[in-house]
Structure formats: C-alpha cells, structure tokens
Amino acid sequence: MRVATKEDKALVCQLLTSAFESLDAGNSINYVVKQDERRVQRMTVLMEYLFDRSILFGEIYIADNEKACLMIKYPRQERLTFRTLGLDIRLAVKCIGISRVIKILKRQRIVKKFAPAEEHITPVIMGVEEDHQGRGTAVRLMLEVKNAFVDNRLPVIIDAASRANVEMYQKFGFKIIGKDDSLGFPLHFLRLN
Numbered sequence: 001m002r003v004a005t006k007e008d009k010a011l012v013c014q015l016l017t018s019a020f021e022s023l024d025a026g027n028s029i030n031y032v033v034k035q036d037e038r039r040v041q042r043m044t045v046l047m048e049y050l051f052d053r054s055i056l057f058g059e060i061y062i063a064d065n066e067k068a069c070l071m072i073k074y075p076r077q078e079r080l081t082f083r084t085l086g087l088d089i090r091l092a093v094k095c096i097g098i099s100r101v102i103k104i105l106k107r108q109r110i111v112k113k114f115a116p117a118e119e120h121i122t123p124v125i126m127g128v129e130e131d132h133q134g135r136g137t138a139v140r141l142m143l144e145v146k147n148a149f150v151d152n153r154l155p156v157i158i159d160a161a162s163r164a165n166v167e168m169y170q171k172f173g174f175k176i177i178g179k180d181d182s183l184g185f186p187l188h189f190l191r192l193n
Contacts, residue, residue, distance in 0.1 A: 002062050002064070003060065003061060006055060009051050011062070013048050015067065015068070015069055016050070016125060017040065018130045019130060020043060020127060027161040027162065028161055028187070029043065029046070031183055031184075034095065034096060034100060046095045047125075049091045049095070050071055051071070052087055053124070054071040057077045057078045058072045059071075063140065065132070068128040068137040068138055068140075069127060070141055071123070071124040071125050072121055074119075075115065075119075075120065075122055106183070110182065110183070111189075114178050116191075120154050120155040123156065123158045155193045156174075156192040156193060157177075157191050158191075158192075159187050160190065161187055170190070174190035174192045176189070177189050177190060
C-alpha cells in the first residue's frame with residue numbers, strides 16, 4: 001500500500017469510476033450522480049471531486065497492485081475556501097445537476113446526524129477496479145490501512161449501502177450505529193473505536 005499524491009489523480013479516478021460504473025442498484029454514487037446518457041462522465045467528475053477533497057483534508061491509500069484505493073478525510077480539518085467552493089460548484093453543475101442539489105443536501109444532513117461531535121475519521125470511498133472485484137483486493141487494502149492506524153483512538157465513521165459492504169466492515173470490527181431508508185435505499189452507519 002502507498003499514500004497517493006496529486007500525480008495519482010487520473011489513476012484513482014479511473015479506478016473508482018470502473019469500480020462503480022456497472023452498479024445500477026440504489027447506492028450513494030447513483031444517488032449523487034445525475035442518471036442520464038452522461039452518467040459515466042458525471043461519475044468521473046464525482047471521483048475527481050472526492051480525490052481533490054481527500055488530498056486537501058485527508059489521505060488516499062492505493063493498493064500495491066494499483067487496483068484498489070481508499071480515501072479518508074478528517075472532518076475537523078475541512079474548511080471553506082475559494083478552492084473548495086469552486087470544487088463544490090463544479091460538482092453541482094457537472095455531476096449532480098442544479099435541480100438535484102437539495103436532494104444531495106438531504107443526504108449530507110443524514111450523514112451528519114450519525115457523525116460524532118468529537119474529532120473523527122471518515123472513510124470517503126473505497127473501490128476496486130471492476131475486473132479485480134471479488135479477489136480479496138479490498139480486504140488486503142483494508143487490513144493494511146487498519147494496521148497503519150493501529151494506534152488510532154479516534155472514532156471512524158463510515159456509511160455503506162450494500163449489505164455485503166456492511167458485513168465486510170463488521171469483520172474489521174465496525175459496529176452498526178444506525179440505518180436510514182429515506183433516500184430510497186438503505187444507508188447503514190458503522191463506527192469503529
């Protein structure tokens with residue numbers, strides 16, 4: 001595993017787009033990305049946004065085989081700047097669609113409801129390139145990241161839509177702290193520490 005740099009943006013965004021492109025079930029990616037003929041391009045814009053925010057306020061870990069990545073952020077480090085405002089506007093225009101911004105803000109309110117008031121870590125997104133899914137790549141990367149954070153005492157809060165992801169996170173010690181169904185798909189919230 002290695003920590004990504006700005007030079008890894010194209011690799012990470014391509015990897016994440018590949019990981020989620022074929023998923024048509026209800027999930028956070030499809031909820032955020034406007035579903036039209038430009039869905040894949042919009043998904044790439046979302047991945048670029050997540051990459052930029054994670055580089056600014058967190059870290060990005062890439063598997064040794066470069067087929068999986070995990071983005072994390074430290075919410076207490078986040079702040080509004082002209083750069084972040086520009087990123088938010090670009091996301092709204094090129095990915096979400098202006099008419100759907102209210103819908104996305106609703107999701108953000110739900111996520112915030114389950115976030116602790118104290119300092120914590122939030123895994124933003126984890127993805128495995130589509131042709132490497134089911135081969136243990138995600139599990140190996142999770143183990144490496146968990147080992148890197150072995151001395152961490154901050155709570156780690158994650159949300160997951162798929163039951164398979166919830167079960168995977170539970171194997172790593174995460175406990176379910178809540179569930180919300182108001183978005184049209186189940187959104188589970190889990191905590192470690």
